[in-house]
Amino acid sequence: MPRPTDDPITLHLYGIAWEKAMERLPGPPHSTSGPVTSAGHLALLATLTDFSEGLETNVLTATYFACEFKVTQAEIGRNCGISRQAVRQRLGRATATRKENQRKSPDWNYDYTEDE
Numbered sequence: 645m646p647r648p649t650d651d652p653i654t655l656h657l658y659g660i661a662w663e664k665a666m667e668r669l670p671g672p673p674h675s676t677s678g679p680v681t682s683a684g685h686l687a688l689l690a691t692l693t694d695f696s697e698g699l700e701t702n703v704l705t706a707t708y709f710a711c712e713f714k715v716t717q718a719e720i721g722r723n724c725g726i727s728r729q730a731v732r733q734r735l736g737r738a739t740a741t742r743k744e745n746q747r748k749s750p751d752w753n754y755d756y757t758e759d760e
Contacts, residue, residue, distance in 0.1 A: 661688060661691045661695060662677075662688060662691075664694075665687040665688040665690070665691040666687070668687040668691065669684065704734055704738035704741060705738065707720060707731065707735055707738055708738035708739065717735070
């Protein structure tokens with residue numbers, strides 16, 4: 645069974661994360677291939693956390709719009725390898741976030757129509 649670290653996308657994202665993490669370091673890194681100091685590990689962890697939050701936002705948005713375009717929760721679950729309950733939880737978070745953003749800013753609107 646392949647390990648997640650053998651996945652080319654995972655390896656590519658790690659490389660991007662380390663490049664960004666090096667920008668956070670107070671001085672030049674000891675290694676350009678990955679962290680070898682506590683400061684390097686902390687910078688990489690902070691960068692990966694930023695990536696994770698961005699990816700979660702994209703997953704929630706994609707889930708919301710898939711449902712808006714009449715993709716069933718079962719289809720989403722099968723495609724993503726998660727349960728329908730997990731899909732419902734994502735959809736609930738996406739809907740709550742969307743309502744909160746609309747409440748904070750009346751101009752916030754990501755409803756797309758085919759006319760646009």
